Each structure stands twice: as structure tokens, then as C-alpha cells.
Amino acid sequence: MSVLENLPEEIGSWPRTAAAEAAVAFTAEHAPEWLFNHSVRSYFYARSIAVAKDLVAGVDYDDETLFLATVLHDIGLTDVGQGPNRFEVDSAFTAARFAREHGLSDAAADQIWDAVALHTSSGIAPHKSAVCALAHFGIGADIFAFGVEEVDRAVLDAAHAAFPYLDLRENIHAQLVHQIDEQPSKWVPLSFVDIVYRKYRPDNPFPGLDELVAGPVRPD
Secondary structure (H helix, E strand, O other): OOOOOOOOOOOOOOOHHHHHHEEEEEHHHHHOOHHHHHHHHHHHHHHHHHOOOOOOEEEOOOOHHHHHHHOOOHHHHHOOOOOOHHHHHHHHHHHHHHHHHHHOHHHHHHHHHHHOOOOOOOOHHOOOOOHHHHHHHHHHHHHOOOHHOOOOOHHHHHHHHHHHOHEEEEEEHHHHHHHHOOHHOOOOOOOHHHHHHHOOOOOOOOOOOOHHHOOOOOOO
């Protein structure tokens, strides 16, 4: 039985395909509860935002593709999904590979890669596919309340009741910092991961904007 059984009526349904069921089971197995809850809420918020924007599942975007993109978007923060890249990119490779292994088309897997890799990229993700934009909006609404006014209030309240927040921001930041401590290749200059890492590791060895600006423009 899926962990997404008996959901509140206000949340509604989700795509009960074999791939979607497998994605739920995979994320529930490998992600801590705070991360799993965030991933699930992000889907329901993304879908509610789609309604607010008059986007129709099956016409303007594929619901199964959106579901996999949101439910797997932070899998790079887990042991099963992390690699040498910033967590968004590790998540993207894992999610796209998962999609292909579970029967989704290359085109859908490519949309998932973009949506996951760009989910922290404000100003870029909204201009890609509808799946990429909606995933970005749903994820941002959940973690930082960006555009949360577009989420139906009943969906918002029911999702938080069914899938509690559990100190998401603090936990996600701590995991990101831990991964970079263990594997510095996951740090990227002037990025979301850089901002978070500098907050918790102000004495870090990585160059900041001042150091980059002061550097040579060409080798001597």
C-alpha cells in the first residue's frame, strides 16, 4: 500500500501510475520524513498553482512527469542520490534515470532533469517547460513561501496537516552543508548552495565575489 493512501479530500488525487507509485516508495525509503513531506507537498502545491494559472493536466503539462519531478527533486540530498555535483544536479541525474528505468519517455526524462536541476534557479526555471516552471513554483512555495498566495488555502492547510513541515529549512540547510563538508566538489560559486554554505560556514575556504572580482582576468 502506498504511503499516500487516504489523503484529505482537499488535497485530491495524484497520478497512480506504476512510475509514480515507485517514486513514492523510493523517496519514502531513502529520504528522512522532513524531506519526504516537503517533496510531496511540493507536488500538491505545484498542481494547485497550475489551476490558478489555468493550466490543465494532460493538455498543458503531463501530471506524471510533474509528479516525478517534484517527488524526486531533492533525492540528491540522500545517500542514494548524491554524487560529486551540487545537490540539484545529482538529484536531476538520479530522477531522470529513475524515470527512464520506469518507462517514461526520453522527452519526459529530459523535462524532469531540467525541472530538478533548475528548481532553485529563480528567473530561469519559469521560462522552460510547464513542468519545469510548475515544479519550481511548487517547491519555492513550500520551502520559502514564494508565490504561496497562488496555492489554494484548503490545499495548503490540508497538506501541512497531512505532511508536517518538521523544521524543513533548518534540516535541508544542515544536510547541504554536511554534504559540502564531506565533498567540496558539491560547492558552486555564486549559487544557492554557496549562499547556504556561507551562512553556516562563514570561515570557509571558497572564494567569494570580492575574491573573484580581484582575480586576474587572464593568465600572465
